[in-house]
Amino acid sequence: MKARDRGKKNPQILRKNKRRSISRQTIVAPEYRRLRWLMGTITILGITAVVIFYPLPSLIRWQSSFLMRCFFIVLLCGAFCLYRILRGPSAPDRIVAIDILGILIVGFCAILGIPTGRTWYIDIGIAWALQSFIGTIALAKYIEGRNFDE
């Protein structure tokens, strides 16, 4: 009997959980919201300018520095996706970010295959696209199966 009672969902506990989930979202005063937005914009613009104009010193001497800069911009986009995976408020956010990261890696492999002359990187890209598609479909089905509010 006790185990059954534990299994039943206590309405008070549910209410507490709901409150916690609401308070987890950062509630910011409207005066600071514009300041936060500006700070985020300046940070992103600064990182982008650094990546485009002063890329890291190249460890590999490639034929042209052009493709290396492209390479670093794709890495920056991957860093944005990782940020969304770390700080997504819900599960679908993270799955969207994983899907986008999978598509980005295909382009990454294509760029990597040109200057190094190793064309099997493109094979890796095709296989990665297939795996990413199947994984995203499976995760979407998994989300659909459980209902939070009904």
Add this chain to the structure above:
Amino acid sequence: MNNIMGMIFIVVGLVFDFFGCLGLVRLPDVYNRLQASTKCVTFGTCSILFGAFLMLGITAAGIKTLFCIIFLVLTAPVSAHALARGAHISGVKLWKKSVVDRYKEDKRSNQ
């Protein structure tokens, strides 16, 4: 000539990729992020692959990039639609300022 055209295509693709990922970081809602990022990043990656095809020429690797473009164009929208449906059914709420929710209305009218 082929090299320069390939570089132009790669730059266009990088711009689209960058703005798609910017939307993934900055927009407020799951659906907004999905709509901004999926289309942009799919087109950007296809453009990068086409640039790689122009730079590699008609070789085995170049034709593989064309197959990769076809595969991406066919599969990326499917996974995006599945994700949007799953997110809506799992109860992720829309943004406060979003205007209309057709899927909910359709559900109600079907019941």
